[in-house]
Amino acid sequence: MQNRFEYDDPYNNRVENPLEFFAEPFEIKPENRLTVYRYNNDQHTPFVHVNQSKWNYEAKAVRSNSHLGVYGFTNEQVRLGRCDYFFNPFSDGLNCRFSFQFLQLEVDKNNIFHTDDMEVVFTEANFIKVLTLPELKAIFPQYEAMIVAYCIAASNNFQDQFMDKAHREYEAARRMAGIVPSMHNENNEIHGITHGIRVERNGNAICQMLGIDSRVIRPFAYFHDFCRENDGHDPEHGLRAAKHIEKHYDFVKYHFSLSDTEMKLLMFACENHTDMIRSDFEIVNACFDADRLDLPRVGTTPDPNYMATTIGGLYAMALQRQGG
Numbered sequence: 001m002q003n004r005f006e007y008d009d010p011y012n013n014r015v016e017n018p019l020e021f022f023a024e025p026f027e028i029k030p031e032n033r034l035t036v037y038r039y040n041n042d043q044h045t046p047f048v049h050v051n052q053s054k055w056n057y058e059a060k061a062v063r064s065n066s067h068l069g070v071y072g073f074t075n076e077q078v079r080l081g082r083c084d085y086f087f088n089p090f091s092d093g094l095n096c097r098f099s100f101q102f103l104q105l106e107v108d109k110n111n112i113f114h115t116d117d118m119e120v121v122f123t124e125a126n127f128i129k130v131l132t133l134p135e136l137k138a139i140f141p142q143y144e145a146m147i148v149a150y151c152i153a154a155s156n157n158f159q160d161q162f163m164d165k166a167h168r169e170y171e172a173a174r175r176m177a178g179i180v181p182s183m184h185n186e187n188n189e190i191h192g193i194t195h196g197i198r199v200e201r202n203g204n205a206i207c208q209m210l211g212i213d214s215r216v217i218r219p220f221a222y223f224h225d226f227c228r229e230n231d232g233h234d235p236e237h238g239l240r241a242a243k244h245i246e247k248h249y250d251f252v253k254y255h256f257s258l259s260d261t262e263m264k265l266l267m268f269a270c271e272n273h274t275d276m277i278r279s280d281f282e283i284v285n286a287c288f289d290a291d292r293l294d295l296p297r298v299g300t301t302p303d304p305n306y307m308a309t310t311i312g313g314l315y316a317m318a319l320q321r322q323g324g
């Protein structure tokens, strides 16, 4: 039960579309089940770079046979207000005047090989159903006004006056979403998505001050603790992260548009982020400091003497003056 066609990938290779569909669902242990969502532009995902294959709505399961994986997002990523893939169908739908299919999937947590503030990427999943718009409203009640306005515009053939109202609700929802990850909410989590968000923010600030390219920061932020087995003592988690990146080399390189040199620096930064104070590479040092500057979440004030960059040292001194 296959459904393949070809498309151009950014390496300019002709690659076969990787999605393969199955008539029977995969077996997933109840404790490993995670609900994820994605959307299709009626027939297929509107993103040319990933999985732009026709979705088989008769199938019960889907698998990616390439390094690209299958994309989706979780309720948590929507809650954090950073998930473009939740907002895009509404804005794209209005701008391009199409209706979309919101899909509910179920994935085994062990098959997720990348997660960040916007999405999860996995090898395979069970297809549960296409959600109706009332179901969507019930799952994401904070965006109900936006969904209602979109439905009205869609059912009125996207006439201008309904489009305007829907655009306004969409903008309001986006603004509201942007303030969801407030500082005191974030403190609950030690190594999850919000730690990644803060490491990315710290790292980008450091790179800007140092005047260096920050492309390695985002993948570092979301990969360096990805392979942790617990939130406490886990000395090997940096090495495991580096190995994980190596295993998914093509995906990471493509997804984050990195050069081979940047890939090496990323793996080096992940491997050594717990026990090396500073390295010979400024971007790696920026990664180290971005992570260390988030130590106040566990009640530790970073020591300025153990920061890897001058800017990181200054930030740590400021945190010390504030008493952590």
Ligand SMILES: [Fe+2]
Binding pocket: 224, 225, 237, 273, 274
């Ligand atoms: Fe770590």
Ligand SMILES: [Fe+2]
Binding pocket: 195, 224, 225, 291
């Ligand atoms: Fe970390």
